[in-house]
Amino acid sequence: MKSFFDYYIQTFKNIFANSSVFTTLIAAILLYSFFYPTAYKAQTAEDIPIVIVDEEQSILTSKIISQASNSPHIKIKTVTDNFLEAQRMVQNQQAEGILLLPENLTNSLKRGEMGGIGLYLSTAYFIRTKEVGVGLAGSIEYTLQEYLEKFGNASQFHPELSIHQIPLFNTISGYGSYIFPAVASLIIHQTILLGLAMLIASYRENGWAAKPIEFWATFTAIFTIGCLGCLYLFGFTFWLYEYPHGGNFWGMLLAVPIYVSCIIGLGMLVGSLVDMPERVGHLIVVTSVPLFLLTGTAWPHESMPEWMQWFAWTLPSTNGVQMFVQLNQMGVPTSLVIPKLIYLITLGAIFLALSYYRLVIMKPVKKEAD
Numbered sequence: 001m002k003s004f005f006d007y008y009i010q011t012f013k014n015i016f017a018n019s020s021v022f023t024t025l026i027a028a029i030l031l032y033s034f035f036y037p038t039a040y041k042a043q044t045a046e047d048i049p050i051v052i053v054d055e056e057q058s059i060l061t062s063k064i065i066s067q068a069s070n071s072p073h074i075k076i077k078t079v080t081d082n083f084l085e086a087q088r089m090v091q092n093q094q095a096e097g098i099l100l101l102p103e104n105l106t107n108s109l110k111r112g113e114m115g116g117i118g119l120y121l122s123t124a125y126f127i128r129t130k131e132v133g134v135g136l137a138g139s140i141e142y143t144l145q146e147y148l149e150k151f152g153n154a155s156q157f158h159p160e161l162s163i164h165q166i167p168l169f170n171t172i173s174g175y176g177s178y179i180f181p182a183v184a185s186l187i188i189h190q191t192i193l194l195g196l197a198m199l200i201a202s203y204r205e206n207g208w209a210a211k212p213i214e215f216w217a218t219f220t221a222i223f224t225i226g227c228l229g230c231l232y233l234f235g236f237t238f239w240l241y242e243y244p245h246g247g248n249f250w251g252m253l254l255a256v257p258i259y260v261s262c263i264i265g266l267g268m269l270v271g272s273l274v275d276m277p278e279r280v281g282h283l284i285v286v287t288s289v290p291l292f293l294l295t296g297t298a299w300p301h302e303s304m305p306e307w308m309q310w311f312a313w314t315l316p317s318t319n320g321v322q323m324f325v326q327l328n329q330m331g332v333p334t335s336l337v338i339p340k341l342i343y344l345i346t347l348g349a350i351f352l353a354l355s356y357y358r359l360v361i362m363k364p365v366k367k368e369a370d
Contacts (some may be wrong), residue, residue: 002213003213004213004216004217004220005217006217007213007214007217007218008105008217008220008221010216011221011222012221014199015199015221015225017217018025018080018198018202020198020277021195021198021199021202022217023128024191024194024195024198025191025196025199025222025225026225026247027180027194028135028191028195029107029187029188029191029229029232029233030189032178032183033232033233033237036176036179036180036183036187036208037180037237037240037241037243039176040167040175040176040179040180041176041241044345045058047072047073047074047075047173047315048074048075048096048097048132049072049074049076049077049094049095049096050068050074050075050076050077050095050096050097050098050099050132051076051077051078051079051080051085051086051089051090051095051097051098052065052068052076052078052079052080052086052097052098052099052101053079053080053081053082053086053098053099053100053101054079054081054100054101055081055100055102055103056081056101056102056103056104056105056106058105058106059080059106060105060106060143060172061101061105061106062143063146063177064099064101064128064139064140064143064182065079065101067139067140067142067143068099068136068139069138071130071136071139074097074132074136075215077089077094077095083098083100086310087120090120090122093122095121095122096118096122096132097119097120097121097132097133098118098120099117099119099136099140100117100118100119100120101116101117102116102117103117103174117140119133119136119137120155120331121133130222131271141168142338146315156160157245163340169184169351170233172362176241176243177242177244177245179242179297180237180241181238181243181244181245181324181325181328181329182292182295182297182325183239183292183297184233184238184324185259185317185320185321185323185324185325186288186291186292186295186317186320186321187229187233188226188229188230188233188259188260188263188320189263189291189316189317190284190287190288190291191229192222192225192226192260192263192264192267193263193266193270193284194267194280194284194285194286195267195326196222196264196267196268197267197268197270197274197280198271198277198280198281198282199218199271199277200218200268200270200271200272200359200362201271201273201274201276201277201279202277203273204271204272204359205275205276205277210360211358211360211361212356213247214362215356215359215360219264219268219352221259221300222264223257223261223264226260226263226264227256227257227260230256230259231256231259233343234252234328235296235325238328243329244328245328245329246284246327246328246331247327247328247330247331247337248326248327248328248331248334249336250334251327251332252324252327252328252331254322254334254341255324255327255337255341258341258344258348259316259320259323259324259344261348261352262316262320262344262345262347262348262351263316263348264352265347265348265349265350265351266312266316266351267354268352268355268359269351269354269355269358270283270284272355272359273358290317291315292318294308294311294312294315294317294318295312295317295318295321295324296318296321296322297321301309301313316344316347316348319340319343319344320340322340323337323340323341332350
């Protein structure tokens with residue numbers, strides 16, 4: 001009679017013997033740990049094309065243009081005195097923004113007026129729009145302060161106090177360090193769900209009737225892979241690419257087995273419901289993007305319809321992503337994520353109970369020979 005350890009080892013052998021399952025459960029985590037961070041290694045957008053409309057063509061506007069050209073965020077496509085020409089360039093996607101330096105800018109500043117500098121940005125790409133705004137705002141502010149110091153006695157105008165942004169959690173304000181910590185939890189979710197469901201489906205395709213000890217040995221084997229995958233991503237990958245990490249280390253260690261167990265239960269349940277391994281891919285692969293959007297990372301939950309917010313929070317992926325961002329990057333106390341942990345424990349127990357019933361208690365329906 002085989003022992004628990006024999007079934008545990010056999011599960012790993014079956015995973016390595018099935019190239020599709022191995023690629024999804026193990027190789028995909030290693031691949032994504034380098035693929036995603038490398039794509040966003042630059043962290044911020046650079047050399048974004050803009051158009052400057054210089055209607056005054058004075059010494060002041062020349063200084064503003066010169067200072068703007070030194071910003072690494074933007075690249076001046078052209079300088080013109082025709083606003084309509086600049087607008088056409090933005091509409092044709094030849095530029096991402098327009099800096100308008102109006103007539104009488106110098107005189108209006110000397111009279112204590114705001115000057116009327118205009119900044120028009122394309123909103124097609126929010127990240128690029130932000131970088132254009134940051135680059136131009138910094139250049140304009142520096143030039144105006146320097147200019148007004150020379151004419152301080154001639155004008156009552158003083159620019160507003162500068163606003164210095166100090167990121168609390170994403171300390172380098174990079175896109176990669178913002179997006180990958182959220183994606184990492186979803187990578188674990190999708191690889192376990194897809195890989196385990198394919199493995200269970202392949203067993204059932206061959207008329208597999210699980211014994212209780214075999215069921216829990218399979219659970220433990222996938223649990224080992226899932227926990228090691230989480231520790232690899234949250235530890236080594238975050239460290240390698242200098243992403244914020246280790247905010248609440250012990251809270252993360254508590255949350256990882258709960259999250260992984262919940263996903264294993266879901267994966268086993270899905271595997272028990274499909275008739276062949278290939279069917280799993282048809283059902284699950286297309287869910288990755290919707291699940292990510294529903295986590296509230298790319299678009300805040302508050303901006304979604306109320307029914308969609310409720311639906312998003314029923315998903316273990318949403319709870320997992322939000323929880324691990326809080327623990328790893330924000331360093332919140334474990335007590336603040338207790339509701340998410342309780343929900344994942346409850347959901348995981350339901351999934352495992354249903355999976356146990358379908359895989360152990362129910363008799364498999366054998367296919368009739370053609």
